[in-house]
Amino acid sequence: MSQRTLLLLSQDNAHYQRLLQAARLPHLRILRADSPSEAEPLIGEAHILLAEPARAKPLLARAHKLSWLQSSYAGVDVLLGNDCRHDYQLTNVRGIFGPLMSEYVFGHLLSLTRHLPCYQEQQAQQHWQSHPYQGLKGRTLLVLGTGSIGQHIAQTGKHFGMRVLGVSRSGHERAGFDEVYQLAALNRVLGQSDVIVSVLPATRETHHLFTRERFEHCKPGAILFNVGRGSAIHTQDLLAALASGKLAQAVLDVFEQEPLPADSTLWSTPNLIITPHNSAYSFPEDVAQIFVRNYIRFIDGQPLDGRIDFDKGY
Template structure:
């Protein structure tokens, strides 16, 4: 018997699916002391880790697990996250906003309300270079969609190596500024690790040239004052930000009213319970058969 505890804002939906699935040997519990397996939203479960003495495996409902990476928290269990579902959603977000900006779609809507017929100049995305920080499943999917639209795609990761599919060039993090100098559109999909902290700062962003900047990874990778300086210097044309160091963004934060910053409330790619359940079910069967789990987190690396 494997006792499973659910700690999530979507608890009723997960409970319903697990009850209906009738997975072998699975017993749902509401008692933290009993839980051998936990299906959880990382921010909700992090304060409770000390209350889970029987924990052996936790399935995160999110891709991001930085709430569980704090050095004071225990790491004596297997942690898996969600991967493979977010690439299409991130691609929709990034390319949707990029096309809105480059093709002046919102501007035309405003002109329509004024009865104004005024064509605006534009160039095709096929003339643009997209730089993606992070070449994992999200970055790779985004690269594929961008290539289908004719864009040149440059990737940046720790080693400078990756599967060649969809990327025209790959740079190591040590050559970040070489990549940024090419960026018409820059997208960070990076996880929160010490190596990514404030990676996009005043110095690195100074190598951009009227770039559209997206942060859809983690808030720690972007230095907020550095971004504002780069916007003021004309190095960043507009920033589309979905993740922040502090969420929700404080009411008086300068980003809210800035004309060259678009703020969205961490919605670029949500974890849908139906998809999370499929990952959990697959990993649960592997767990019960003592097989290696998919999407296992390396606590040392932080992803």
């Protein structure tokens, strides 16, 4: 069997190199490029890339031997456009983000519903005052996207006694959900939902899924989370919904433009929480395990786990 060359293109290159060398994968030569200038002379040798998508994109045209790109992230949007080649196998990271995303969503949700920021302010002022709250039991959680991440969030919601609805392309039943609907039913289920969580990928169907018209169908007082892709929400229409009180609160980890510009109105919106796309980090130990399993499948000629359909976008 001929040797394959892997090129690492990540902020965690040194860590990945140690992990993969320790795995002693057969017939694999490992190279790393810690900067664009280092990548230029190496990209033509690479049969395989383990890469952050944005680092890989400008190099693809010169990766003449490329057969497979393993993304170190779940999101591979930048590699799906018409300006990119699609003549190789692209796989992303799946199955490891559910617990982290669930921690993020319910950490913020419990903080908001139990008024924890308010109590922190009161503590600084030595002010003793209780505020009424409603528990999560009996409230309705809507999760847009019913894959592994959505299922984990749904199961956590069930743990708190919530009614859990899902929306997906197929509408097929999934573990942890009381009911799952197709996208065409979204307006109807929004009116029932106290908490809305989008874990949707970036596709033609999900681009600006939430607009002013869509927000009109939301239940008054609803809380919106976006931990999927920023393109799912029309930013100006979200600001209008928050200003009018149509939405009580939004928690955003992803945005139409990242990093979020310093002059964005989102920063100063009082009922909006912003985090810098860190709800679920790709820990190298987890990604390396996925790569090792997929590499064995790759050299055996078996289908790769997490393979992206370039037409569907996921």
